[in-house]
Amino acid sequence: MVISFLSALLILAGLVFFLGAGVGILRFPDFFSRMHAAGKGDTLSTLLIIAGFALYQMRDLGDSEASVSAVLVALKMLVIIAFLYIASATSTSALAEAGWEDGNDPVIAPKHENRLAGPPESRTAAADLNRNSTHDSQP
Amino acid sequence: MEKKPSSSLDYALVFGALMLLWVILSGKLDAFHLSLGLISCAAVTWMSGDLLIGAGSSLGLARRMVRLFRFLNYLLWLTWQIVLANIAVFKLAFAPRTAWQPHIVWHRTALTTDLEKFLLANSITLTPGTVTVRIFGDMLCIHAIDDVSAAGINGEMDRRIAHIFE
Numbered sequence: 001m002v003i004s005f006l007s008a009l010l011i012l013a014g015l016v017f018f019l020g021a022g023v024g025i026l027r028f029p030d031f032f033s034r035m036h037a038a039g040k041g042d043t044l045s046t047l048l049i050i051a052g053f054a055l056y057q058m059r060d061l062g063d064s065e066a067s068v069s070a071v072l073v074a075l076k077m078l079v080i081i082a083f084l085y086i087a088s089a090t091s092t093s094a095l096a097e098a099g100w101e102d103g104n105d106p107v108i109a110p111k112h113e114n115r116l117a118g119p120p121e122s123r124t125a126a127a128d129l130n131r132n133s134t135h136d137s138q139p
Numbered sequence: 140m141e142k143k144p145s146s147s148l149d150y151a152l153v154f155g156a157l158m159l160l161w162v163i164l165s166g167k168l169d170a171f172h173l174s175l176g177l178i179s180c181a182a183v184t185w186m187s188g189d190l191l192i193g194a195g196s197s198l199g200l201a202r203r204m205v206r207l208f209r210f211l212n213y214l215l216w217l218t219w220q221i222v223l224a225n226i227a228v229f230k231l232a233f234a235p236r237t238a239w240q241p242h243i244v245w246h247r248t249a250l251t252t253d254l255e256k257f258l259l260a261n262s263i264t265l266t267p268g269t270v271t272v273r274i275f276g277d278m279l280c281i282h283a284i285d286d287v288s289a290a291g292i293n294g295e296m297d298r299r300i301a302h303i304f305e
Contacts, residue, residue, distance in 0.1 A: 017225050024232035032282040033241045035270050036228055044225035072166040079163060089261040096272040106282060108242050
């Protein structure tokens with residue numbers, strides 16, 4: 001009973017963070033800012049929801065027969081989380097890079113210099129960083 | 140990192156990892172399913188054991204275990220950072236527009252291997268308010284959503300990652 005309540009609580013917390021991610025995607029001003037909401041909002045919320053499922057799965061761990069399969073299912077959910085750690089961040093970076101390649105100009109806050117063109121210390125590298133040239137060199 | 144021919148230790152570790160995954164995913168512990176797993180894991184190890192993680196390094200078993208332990212330790216820290224990141228994004232999503240100061244920062248890293256840089260870029264993306272847009276050599280192009288999170292890019296993560304592989 002307590003475990004059911006705890007897992008419901010975890011799932012609910014996950015849903016709240018999903019809501020935050022959704023609101024962030026709609027409200028943030030530009031493509032890159034939206035990546036923050038889209039890429040991170042779902043990591044913790046999926047983590048919480050899956051943890052809630054795993055906990056619910058283990059609710060009757062005392063029963064000899066059910067416990068082995070319950071632990072195995074919980075382990076499978078752990079594998080999903082491991083996958084998520086790699087996939088979520090990688091897809092966020094891939095999308096951000098695609099947005100950069102496509103010439104999306106980020107909204108830059110006032111008094112924050114737009115340094116998108118290249119690292120300030122290495123102007124020589126700026127030629128490589130020119131988005132148009134890398135874009136045109138694509139086959 | 141120089142590529143060395145794979146040792147029998149490499150193959151043993153790859154086989155062990157694959158077999159563990161098999162048992163978790165299949166969930167059946169009878170002789171038939173276990174032998175199916177043995178055959179397929181052996182086949183995969185034979186064909187591509189030299190491609191998977193850690194293969195080709197000359198480290199002994201003890202060093203690898205230390206690395207694995209440090210990596211797991213790092214994952215715990217990263218999970219805590221993810222919790223903070225989500226709370227930060229959640230707050231920002233409902234904050235007034237003046238709370239956002241989106242801008243680009245550049246970070247020079249001392250990490251050299253591709254795996255280390257990949258870990259760093261992934262971790263930066265997962266931590267509060269920062270997304271790695273691109274890696275140019277040793278420079279990382281990072282989009283930060285406000286000044287506080289931009290100040291978090293100060294090389295602490297570099298040190299933690301370097302500590303795993305030292």
